[in-house]
Amino acid sequence: MPRTRLAPSPTGALHLGNVRTFLVNWAIARQHGWEVVLRIEDLDGPRIKEQAARDLIATLGWLGMDWDEGPLYQTADPAPYRAALDRLAQQGDIYPCACTRSQIAADSLSAPHGDQHELRYSGRCRPDHPTPLPAWSAGEGQAWRVRVPEGQQTFDDVFCGPQTASIDAAVGDFLVSTKGGAPSYQLAVVVDDARQRIDQVVRGDDLLTSTPRQELLYEKLGAGPPPTWTHLPLVVGPDGRRLAKRHGDTRVDSYRQQGVRPERVVGMIASWSGLEGREELSAAEFATAFKLARLPRERVTFTPEDDAWLLG
Template identity: 65%
Template sequence: MPITRLAPSPTGALHLGNARTFLVNWAMARQQGWRVLLRIEDLDGPRIKADAAADAIDTLRWLGMDWDEGPSYQSRDPAPYHAALTRLAAQGAIYPCRCTRSEVLAASAPNEGDAELRYSGACRPAGPTPLEFVADPRVAWRVRTEDRTEVFDDGCVGRVSENPHRTVGDFLVATKAGVPSYQLAVAVDDARQGVDRIVRGVDLLSSTPRQSLLRGLLGLAPEPAHWHLPLVVGPDGRRLAKRHGDTRVGYYRGLGVPPERIVALVASWSGLPKQPRLSAAQFAQRFDIARLPPERVVFQEEHDAWLKAADAGS
């Protein structure tokens, strides 16, 4: 049976853009008979907010979603990630990096049109060198990328070709605290949990080639099928965030806006006619990924006003 995952990161409360991604993912799963697991991606230590995981779980349930397995928490079992790092180090596929963040910033330049930096390779050894992985507060670990293009077909974007070596260079797989990076943890977890259907925002499109590279180095299961959804952005074209006002699902919930009103707004952003209310189950029955508009959604004041309208709570 195909498996997908709802994978919130408890770095803050879920906003309307998150709700749209999770609802589309869940609807596709329930339509097509995929198994759904809930995974809390809580390895980003400094950014993790207290009670955010519990809040995310409660919000997903309140919106009408369910799952077949979980929740699991990445932070509770680091052993699979350390095993992967040990294997990569023994292959000579990763190497220790002593560069500070300021040194990386000074030696790197952002990609055109992107704020992401390409690592200069300052600590990269001349050739693959088998090592022992050790969590050391003095060093981070980077994967040794090769000048090779990763290609995959995406259900929303189409064919994607990207060369991580040229875009980001040797990217991090473990921090100086020994914490596995997002890219490594996701690659390992998706493989060991049998996830073969991935639905997420297009802001994570560049993560897929990096995770594919790691999957190949680790000899993991075949590449999952992907759908990278267009984002919900603010009027300035940037990802929905605090700078756009309070767009948290919990904010509207606190005002008495029912979940069916929020689902109805998400549905109108996802190719369905706007209607006053729609349950998650009804959304799953009517949603068609083939009719999902390819354009990003711009959250406007009119959307906020519609959610708060007098008939919203009636």
């Protein structure tokens, strides 16, 4: 049976943009009979808030979403990440890097890069040839990077269509482990999706550029075929930037505390997702009515009028 995941990170409360992606993912899963795994991505050290995981689980349930397995917490079992890093080290696919942020920034000024969100790593610490090592070692002031091949990668996305990208041109050799010894997002998500048998990934299109990196790690880890990818347009503020605190309080819990019904939140998300009109809906009703083919291709802008409608 196909499996997907809802994978929030407990770095804060869920806002309307997060929830729109999760609700569409959940609706597609329920329409097609996929199993849904709830995974709490809590590896992000200092940014993790103790109460946030409990709150976001409660918020998803309040909105009417459910899941077949979980919640599963990444921090509950670090062994699979260590095993993946050991394998990459033994294959000579990764190498230690002691570069500081300022060094990477200085190098990137003289090297073109294609990813607007990340500095391209110049390869300052990269060995001339792949160097197999007995095992990966944590921390000690060094991060670890994976050797990225030159050239283009292609993949197909259910919503965005065929994609072509160069990891080398965009970001270069990317991190798989931090200086603190924690697995990077790129590594952890591949290890988790592979071991949890996730073969359908539905997420925001801000992660579209991460997909070639994750496909490369699937290959190097021998983790089987990558999932089927579906990347959805984000919700943004009036300035065109991803919805965040700078756009005011768009937390779902904030609306809940003001007496807004879950059906009203779902109804607004439905109007952003190709359903005609704007009326209150349950999550189950949204799952019945939603059609991916009608989802707008452009990003959704959250406006003061949206806020006013939610508050009635």
